[in-house]
Amino acid sequence: MQTAYPAEPYKIKVVEPIAVTTRAERERFIADAGHNTFLLRSDQCTIDLLTDSGTTAMSDRQWAGMMLGDEAYAGSRNFLHLQQVVRDYYGFRHIVPTHQGRGAENLLSMILIRPGDFVPGNMYFTTTRAHQERNGATFVDIIVDEAHDSQVELPFKGNVDLAKLERLIDEVGPSRIPYVCLAVTVNLAGGQPVSMENMRSVAMLCRRHGIRVMYDATRCIENAYFIKTREAGYEDVSIADILKEMMSYADGCTMSGKKDCLVNIGGFLCMNDDELYQKASELVVLFEGMPSYGGLAGRDMEAMARGIIESVDYAYIHHRVSQCRYLADRLAAAGIPVVRPTGGHAVFIDAGAFLPHVPQDLFPAQALAAALFVEGGVRAMERGIVSAGRNRDTGDHHRPKLELVRLTIPRRVYTYAHLDAVADACIRLHERRDEIGGLEMVYEPKVLRFFTARFRPLAA
Ligand SMILES: *Cc1c(COP(=O)(O)O)cnc(C)c1O
Numbered sequence: 454m455q456t457a458y459p460a461e462p463y464k465i466k467v468v469e470p471i472a473v474t475t476r477a478e479r480e481r482f483i484a485d486a487g488h489n490t491f492l493l494r495s496d497q498c499t500i501d502l503l504t505d506s507g508t509t510a511m512s513d514r515q516w517a518g519m520m521l522g523d524e525a526y527a528g529s530r531n532f533l534h535l536q537q538v539v540r541d542y543y544g545f546r547h548i549v550p551t552h553q554g555r556g557a558e559n560l561l562s563m564i565l566i567r568p569g570d571f572v573p574g575n576m577y578f579t580t581t582r583a584h585q586e587r588n589g590a591t592f593v594d595i596i597v598d599e600a601h602d603s604q605v606e607l608p609f610k611g612n613v614d615l616a617k618l619e620r621l622i623d624e625v626g627p628s629r630i631p632y633v634c635l636a637v638t639v640n641l642a643g644g645q646p647v648s649m650e651n652m653r654s655v656a657m658l659c660r661r662h663g664i665r666v667m668y669d670a671t672r673c674i675e676n677a678y679f680i681k682t683r684e685a686g687y688e689d690v691s692i693a694d695i696l697k698e699m700m701s702y703a704d705g706c707t708m709s710g711k712k713d714c715l716v717n718i719g720g721f722l723c724m725n726d727d728e729l730y731q732k733a734s735e736l737v738v739l740f741e742g743m744p745s746y747g748g749l750a751g752r753d754m755e756a757m758a759r760g761i762i763e764s765v766d767y768a769y770i771h772h773r774v775s776q777c778r779y780l781a782d783r784l785a786a787a788g789i790p791v792v793r794p795t796g797g798h799a800v801f802i803d804a805g806a807f808l809p810h811v812p813q814d815l816f817p818a819q820a821l822a823a824a825l826f827v828e829g830g831v832r833a834m835e836r837g838i839v840s841a842g843r844n845r846d847t848g849d850h851h852r853p854k855l856e857l858v859r860l861t862i863p864r865r866v867y868t869y870a871h872l873d874a875v876a877d878a879c880i881r882l883h884e885r886r887d888e889i890g891g892l893e894m895v896y897e898p899k900v901l902r903f904f905t906a907r908f909r910p911l912a913a
Pocket of ligand 1: 581
């Protein structure tokens with residue numbers, strides 16, 4: 454059905470030169486970085502696919518809007534514009550701006566969670582869960598089982614398993630569940646979407662029990678695109694109308710503007726409830742700033758308002774998701790194992806299957822990410838045993854089922870020619886994968902070790 458890949462729906466007005474390096478230089482760079490792509494400098498990378506967070510290219514209209522920044526301490530016109538745009542496109546009554554997504558998560562968790570509560574969610578996200586736990590809640594995973602299997606081809610692998618949610622409500626009672634946290638799409642499942650039908654069912658079940666539903670709306674435009682292209686009855690509905698309907702099944706949301714709002718910094722918290730808004734606008738002063746700027750400059754709020762309007766353009770989101778599909782299709786055609794189906798923001802290579810001769814304790818995904826940098830100047834990220842960390846009680850490694858390398862596509866930044874360069878480098882590596890050996894960890898920080906751990910290569 455989907456065979457063609459749409460051309461870039463933009464033309465290039467400003468260019469940023471990227472590093473052109475030799476293999477000898479890249480070998481030195483990765484050795485200096487301890488074979489950890491997080492420790493590379495960005496000016497050493499030719500194609501930087503570390504993350505799609507805050508790495509977006511803004512449009513001429515957004516940059517023009519930056520010049521219209523009203524840097525008043527209170528009552529900035531850019532806040533009023535942002536407020537109006539969020540009301541129009543997301544449909545919530547109240548918005549509290551924050552410096553980024555986790556600022557909104559902090560406010561929401563502090564206001565709604567009491568120690569001993571349970572917060573069900575469709576797989577966790579790192580910062581979201583950290584804020585819930587910090588405020589005394591236990592996170593409970595209620596995503597469908599298939600989400601944990603990299604090869605099951607299902608259109609909506611981010612869905613909530615309603616039976617799991619009902620079981621939790623029966624077990625602990627609705628009064629100990631302040632809200633259900635529904636991520637649309639699910640980042641850690643590989644960018645997998647939630648169907649409209651599932652959102653509707655979650656809302657009905659929760660309303661019956663008087664439980665709030667708060668969305669992690671960070672990637673909601675990608676989710677709306679998958680509903681349009683995969684869910685019966687939505688083929689002819691616009692992205693804007695799908696987004697509005699999605700949000701009608703929530704009582705509020707947290708948002709990282711650094712993803713689907715097409716900006717480099719920013720976020721917000723939304724809700725319909727007046728009392729919740731009252732509490733959030735009191736608390737935001739303590740952590741972010743006045744409720745009319747929340748840690749953002751006027752120009753940042755203007756760029757975000759304009760980014761939200763651009764984000765519902767079908768041509769934009771069709772191209773973005775198609776770029777992910779293009780890269781995944783090229784890799785799969787060459788026999789490289791990738792997570793299926795392709796999500797909305799990244800391609801995940803199954804490093805365990807790519808390097809079957811490297812045992813998990815020798816960090817195959819870390820080794821593959823380092824080798825990919827040397828081969829093509831491509832910066833990717835390990836999502837495997839290094840990221841999973843250690844068991845606090847036994848001190849042993851967590852050994853996740855999936856040992857992955859993530860290639861994340863920034864929005865509106867790279868062309869298909871760049872993605873060809875990435876694919877070609879992966880294919881060349883795959884052809885001589887026997888030569889890639891594992892790594893030994895020579896420095897291990899106590900927490901979030903993947904950011905700063907250092908490694909030494911072992912012979913293949
Ligand atoms: C990035 C992200 C967040 C956190 O947002 P920040 O802006 O990085 O604080 C929360 N949830 C999801 C799904 C994300 O991808």
